[in-house]
Amino acid sequence: MSRLRKVYGTSPLHLVLVLCSFALTGYAGIRLLGGTEPWKVVLWFVGAALVHDLVFLPLYTVTDRAAQILSGGRPRSAVTSSTSRPTQGRINYVRVPVFLSGVLFLTYFPLILGRVSHRFTLYTTLSTDVYLGRWLLITAVFFALSAFALLFRTGRSRPTQKPGAGRPAAPRQEQDNHDPGDDPTR
Numbered sequence: 001m002s003r004l005r006k007v008y009g010t011s012p013l014h015l016v017l018v019l020c021s022f023a024l025t026g027y028a029g030i031r032l033l034g035g036t037e038p039w040k041v042v043l044w045f046v047g048a049a050l051v052h053d054l055v056f057l058p059l060y061t062v063t064d065r066a067a068q069i070l071s072g073g074r075p076r077s078a079v080t081s082s083t084s085r086p087t088q089g090r091i092n093y094v095r096v097p098v099f100l101s102g103v104l105f106l107t108y109f110p111l112i113l114g115r116v117s118h119r120f121t122l123y124t125t126l127s128t129d130v131y132l133g134r135w136l137l138i139t140a141v142f143f144a145l146s147a148f149a150l151l152f153r154t155g156r157s158r159p160t161q162k163p164g165a166g167r168p169a170a171p172r173q174e175q176d177n178h179d180p181g182d183d184p185t186r
Contacts, residue, residue: 112131
């Protein structure tokens with residue numbers, strides 16, 4: 001067991017989980033490419049990768065940098081010390097709800113924007129009119145929870161009393177005004 005950990009670098013459970021995820025990915029790939037038009041699946045994957053790398057990545061990188069600048073922080077370099085992190089973690093309280101809301105939007109955008117055919121209503125007997133309002137409500141809840149978490153964090157990180165308040169002052173040492181060559185015992 002320790003030899004496997006030394007060669008592989010981590011626990012055997014990690015290796016088993018990685019192999020299972022590869023097997024599941026392979027199975028899904030075979031099922032996807034085994035359809036009647038597998039070239040459409042390949043085209044979709046290549047297009048999604050290109051659109052992400054050429055459009056979305058620069059877009060959300062610029063947006064994140066702008067949010068950092070507007071929040072008063074600046075991007076942290078790899079060389080800065082660990083003692084200088086005034087507002088570095090606060091931007092994450094915006095990033096997380098934006099990410100979660102974005103994932104929900106990407107998953108359900110046809111329903112949120114009302115871009116579904118009437119067959120959806122026939123098959124599911126559900127109205128598509130409620131999805132935009134519910135997505136906005138969920139997004140508002142994400143931001144509210146994030147704001148409460150930030151308030152909780154900043155409330156816990158503040159000291160309960162001012163430094164020096166409520167403590168007796170340290171005794172002052174008397175200044176020695178005599179000449180160092182003088183011996184006070186003479």
